[in-house]
Amino acid sequence: MHDKPQPLIEIGLTAAIVAVEGDEPHILIAGDSARQDGQPALPYGPFDPLAHRTFEIGLRAWVEAQTGLRVGYVEQLYTFGDRGRHSRPGDTGPHVVSIGYLALTRVPDKADTLEATGAAFERWYRFFPWEDWRGARPRILDETILPLLEEWAGHSEQAEPGRPLSRRARLRLCFGLGGSPWDEEKVLERYELLYEAGLVEEARRDGREAALARASLPKLGQPLRFDHRRILATAIARLRAKLKYRPVVFELMPEEFTLTALQRTVEAISGRHLHKQNFRRLVESAALVEPTGATSTATGGRPAAVYRFRREVSEERPAPGLRLGGRG
Amino acid sequence: MHDKPQPLIEIGLTAAIVAVEGDEPHILIAGDSARQDGQPALPYGPFDPLAHRTFEIGLRAWVEAQTGLRVGYVEQLYTFGDRGRHSRPGDTGPHVVSIGYLALTRVPDKADTLEATGAAFERWYRFFPWEDWRGARPRILDETILPLLEEWAGHSEQAEPGRPLSRRARLRLCFGLGGSPWDEEKVLERYELLYEAGLVEEARRDGREAALARASLPKLGQPLRFDHRRILATAIARLRAKLKYRPVVFELMPEEFTLTALQRTVEAISGRHLHKQNFRRLVESAALVEPTGATSTATGGRPAAVYRFRREVSEERPAPGLRLGGRG
DNA sequence: TCAAAAGTGTTATCCTTACACCCATGT
DNA sequence: ACATGGGTGTAAGGATAACACTTTTGA
Known part of the structure; x- marks a missing residue:
């Protein structure tokens, strides 16, 4: 018996936090405390309705507290209630309902706070090698x-x-x-x-x-703890779909970038090769970006023009995204 | 003080159950017990993890128990946790998290069980007159x-x-x-x-x-209780979108139907007029239906050929739906 | 014979896809 | 000079949107 009554149901928020680094998509894996049994896990936090008015506010709060990371774009994915998939046989704790979230962030310059908590970004194709x-x-x-x-x-x-x-x-x-x-x-x-x-x-x-x-x-x-690989699969699927009708890639890009860098990021997420010329035409004709005037010689070869995201598109086009089309 | 400890969080499943009757989309409104204050409400039931393994099983169970209705297609919409939107000022009960569901059904032949519970289908445009x-x-x-x-x-x-x-x-x-x-x-x-x-x-x-x-x-x-009009808005939006890439309309149609009846149903849901010729071509070229051979003279004028849904399409085409195209 | 609804054929237009080619820089 | 990646033009094909017209029934 406990002093406090044990709640029958607990709401857990599980976050798939995505960043792209070096043309590879990564997700944030929680620190060692969550890694008992050798199974990595996504960052997870219980939802306390008394402390936070909405799920999203709660999520942002504990993500920042746990990892020092300020995520930008946040989107609810799905609510999983499968008993068999979360608790072990013989488990007697509260029933956990997990609400999966997708969050996008730029890769942080200094990973100090990340390292302090043991959290780290890992390539997502480690968990889904057949998706690349x-x-x-x-x-x-x-x-x-x-x-x-x-x-x-x-x-x-x-x-x-x-x-x-x-x-x-x-x-x-x-x-x-x-x-x-x-x-x-x-x-x-x-x-x-x-x-x-x-x-x-x-x-x-x-x-x-x-x-x-x-x-x-x-x-x-590589398996994940609980049903976290299922949540990650949902996150990847949603992100791959959303790419095509909302300008979400730019949440993952630095302020300024070349068109090739943009293409590499889209390719990393969607897991397929794209046709260079058509990609460029698409991006420019959709007026998603504008040139800064600068050029970059980082990759060798002819210097590439540097672009930035045109935030105004959200006001102009009803569904600004990157319709990837058939095949690369 | 209560004998039993009061749970801090309760999971509620709220269902937007859709049927189309007489070229009008309807949703099921719960019986009078839920209609205190004169505010109609969607069917609602708490989720008991001990009785039901998944949300969907739980939902189907209490919908049938409450209304006698066996729903076909069921899909999770969104999980709402907004405190201000569910409880009243001064409310001290458990915090309710509501998981919204969309369910599709054919309009029942005999509404006996429905009437017994006081539940009834109502035109959904009553709640959203600007959407028709x-x-x-x-x-x-x-x-x-x-x-x-x-x-x-x-x-x-x-x-x-x-x-x-x-x-x-x-x-x-x-x-x-x-x-x-x-x-x-x-x-x-x-x-x-x-x-x-x-x-x-x-x-x-x-x-x-x-x-x-x-x-x-x-x-x-017409307003609804709690955040139910928001859930209904989510349901309508999802259904209107899904129509275009999944053959969900047929969940709302009788076994056999004419192409005009099918068009009327699609129009009822999407809230817009469609181009007759293009709609027919679309449906037939997508091979979504096949003629039964029979004809129907129900509407007056030339008898219409009767069709049935080809269930096999799900196996053939990757995204069989009705891409409605620009304007009617 | 006429109204009402079903059903067919054809064309203009746009968007997607694909191919071929030229340009600017570092080594 | 040449390799490397950046950047542009244009034609073929398919899907969509819109038009006009014919057919079959009931009253």
């Missing part, structure tokens, strides 16, 4: 993931009860098989399919039997 | 809403602190002024602007002073 198509089609797909998923899907075209589509059809759609194109926005659907097939560690940890009779299964990407 | 552009531009806009909002926006082009855009710019974008087109998906943005300006009753009820010095302000649409 910038170079070539990721080898892990054909070498590991697809054979296992094909086996799981079997040869049945029959839909399962409660599901409109068969395993096979879902596999085709999520992973772009048999004529379907790869859709970089289906990050969550792909992760959920792997979870359902028992191929990600989180699924086995949550008590789901591996659907395949195997002595050992390969590790598909 | 099917006939003409709604008169309430030019006669009431825009003059008041213009006054609120004043003549300042200055952005407010913490806001990237000026009141005037936001007004222009949300309500399609000065060259900007009317975007039927901005339902929530428009409602929030009216709330901020103190022009909807909910704002005044929540303790927000009317921003305009007026003896009396006109009633803009």
Whole structure:
């Protein structure tokens, strides 16, 4: 028995804090205190309705307190209530409902406060190696993931009860098989399919039997604690989608940048290669940026013109974003 | 003092349950028990993590228990935690966090169970008269809403602190002024602007002073209890958007229907008139439907071919929906 | 025979995609 | 001089928007 009554439900805010550094997208991983069991975790804080009027205010407050980071853009993703996915078997604590948030920030100049708390940015493709198509089609797909998923899907075209589509059809759609194109926005659907097939560690940890009779299964990407990899998948998917109709990239860019740097950032997030000329035309015709007049010789070759984001676009165009178009 | 410890936070699930009847979109309004103060409310139920594994299961359960209705499609909308918007001044109960859900259903043949509970479907444009552009531009806009909002926006082009855009710019974008087109998906943005300006009753009820010095302000649409009109606005916006890339309309249609009936339903939801020929071509070229062979003479005039939804499209096309295009 | 609603064919226009080529700098 | 990355023009193809017109029924 406790002195204070234990609340039945606790609201937790979990943040996927994104920054892009050196053409690689990163997310903030919480300090060691949250890393028991060797499983990294996203920054997490309980929501106290008495201290903070809204979720967003609460989130900004504890992110800054925990990491010294002032995040810019913040957006709610989804609220997860799956019991089996958060608590362990035999767990008796309060039921935790986690509200996932996406936050964007520029990479901080001095990471002092970050280091002090043990928090650090990590490449997000460590957690989703099959999502990075910038170079070539990721080898892990054909070498590991697809054979296992094909086996799981079997040869049945029959839909399962409660599901409109068969395993096979879902596999085709999520992973772009048999004529379907790869859709970089289906990050969550792909992760959920792997979870359902028992191929990600989180699924086995949550008590789901591996659907395949195997002595050992390969590790598909670095797992995260609780349902944090699912939240990260949601965050990546949302960011990849939002890029196309809202000027959110600029939250991740420095004040001034070259068009190539902008393209590299968009490519890093969307995980695919883009057509240079069309990208430039798109950006300039949408009037998203304006030249500062300066040039940069940082990369070698012909100096590049330096641009800045035109904040006024939000007032002019109804949906200013970067419609990436078909293929690079 | 209570025998049982009172939980600090309670999770409430609030459902916007949509059906289309007679070319009019409706939402389910809860029975009289929830209608004290004369303010209608959406169906609402607390989430009990011990009884239900996920939010969605919990939602389906109490919706059926309360109204006898079996909903088909269910989708989470947003989680609202705004204290000022849910509890009254002086309220001391548990803090309620409401998770909004969108649910689609066909209009039930026999409304017995509905009537028994006092729940009833009501036209959703009663709550948002300015969102129905099917006939003409709604008169309430030019006669009431825009003059008041213009006054609120004043003549300042200055952005407010913490806001990237000026009141005037936001007004222009949300309500399609000065060259900007009317975007039927901005339902929530428009409602929030009216709330901020103190022009909807909910704002005044929540303790927000009317921003305009007026003896009396006109009633803009029927208010709902708590933050339910905000949840409804979110639901309408989401549904209007989703229509364009997922075949969700068919959740609202009977098994068999004519193309005109389908068009009327899409128009009812999106609140705008569509071009007949292009709509038909779109639907048929997307292979969303197939003819049953039968014809219907229900409407007078030449008999219409009867169609049914082709469920297989979900397996074929990556994003089967109805891209409505520019204007009707 | 006429009104009402269903259904078809065709054209102009814009946007996307792709290709080919020229420019400016450092080594 | 040449490699490297920056920057521009223009044509082909497809999707969309808009038009006019024919067909089939009931009253």
